[in-house]
Amino acid sequence: MPPPRCDRCGRRRRMRVTLEALRKAYREGEHRRVVLDGTGLQVASGEHVALMGRSGSGKSTLLNLISGMDRPDAGEVWLGETPLSRLDEGARTRFRRHHIGFVFQFFNLIPTLTIEENLLLPLELVGRLDDAPRARELLAAVGLSDRARAFPDRLSGGEQQRVALARALVHRPRLLLADEPTGTLDAETGDRVLALLQHLVRAGGMTLITVTHSREVAAAADRVFRLAEGQLHAVDRLDVAGV
Numbered sequence: 225m226p227p228p229r230c231d232r233c234g235r236r237r238r239m240r241v242t243l244e245a246l247r248k249a250y251r252e253g254e255h256r257r258v259v260l261d262g263t264g265l266q267v268a269s270g271e272h273v274a275l276m277g278r279s280g281s282g283k284s285t286l287l288n289l290i291s292g293m294d295r296p297d298a299g300e301v302w303l304g305e306t307p308l309s310r311l312d313e314g315a316r317t318r319f320r321r322h323h324i325g326f327v328f329q330f331f332n333l334i335p336t337l338t339i340e341e342n343l344l345l346p347l348e349l350v351g352r353l354d355d356a357p358r359a360r361e362l363l364a365a366v367g368l369s370d371r372a373r374a375f376p377d378r379l380s381g382g383e384q385q386r387v388a389l390a391r392a393l394v395h396r397p398r399l400l401l402a403d404e405p406t407g408t409l410d411a412e413t414g415d416r417v418l419a420l421l422q423h424l425v426r427a428g429g430m431t432l433i434t435v436t437h438s439r440e441v442a443a444a445a446d447r448v449f450r451l452a453e454g455q456l457h458a459v460d461r462l463d464v465a466g467v
């Protein structure tokens with residue numbers, strides 16, 4: 225699988241991520257539930273950071289803020305030189321479509337489109353259908369070449385997860401945000417997916433932020449953080465039991 229490179233200049237596509245004092249709270253009746261409480265982090269371009277933490281600790285909330293799909297109450301997300309909060313919604317959407325891939329916890333495949341059509345959609349949205357062969361390459365890389373014409377509901381959960389990963393990578397994002405990218409996969413398929421991601425990080429310079437409960441994913445990351453009480457705490461990536 226060729227690493228993601230700029231179509232025009234051929235350079236590796238890189239993006240560092242800086243989280244500055246992020247705060248996010250949700251209303252619960254009369255109360256406010258503080259989920260992120262001054263969360264900060266710097267992720268270098270071409271780095272893989274794994275986020276762990278208990279259910280409900282705010283990992284998905286954090287990914288949504290980094291992707292610009294949701295906005296913090298305070299603080300800033302910098303993607304490269306771009307402060308997301310200073311973009312209007314249209315500009316944030318365009319930025320996301322061009323530069324970010326997102327693997328959702330529940331895959332979010334479009335049920336009325338075939339697998340191949342699901343993969344082509346991100347390319348169509350950025351006017352890059354000329355890169356359609358990449359959809360086939362990625363389907364092969366995740367072991368699903370023979371399912372291109374199937375609809376999502378004909379696929380197992382693990383197959384859908386691999387399609388979701390291929391779809392998140394098809395437009396050659398500089399930053400991939402992946403919520404449990406190997407969550408429903410057996411050990412062998414999970415290893416294969418992890419190897420693909422590591423290749424895109426190591427050879428292609430893609431920045432990768434994963435939310436995971438998997439020891440294997442954490443061990444493959446450059447750094448691991450545990451989200452607790454709205455703050456990120458560095459943990460030893462080879463000693464993630466109990467995180």
Ligand SMILES: Nc1ncnc2c1ncn2[C@@H]1O[C@H](COP(=O)(O)OP(=O)(O)OP(=O)(O)O)[C@@H](O)[C@H]1O
Pocket residue numbers: 250251257259277278279280281282283284285286
């Ligand atoms: N849109 C929302 N409105 C109200 N509360 C929300 C909203 N989204 C998330 N929450 C709450 O914020 C907290 C963090 O949720 P989040 O989904 O970020 O946790 P998580 O660490 O990703 O959990 P899990 O590992 O179970 O997916 C939870 O208590 C959740 O109920």
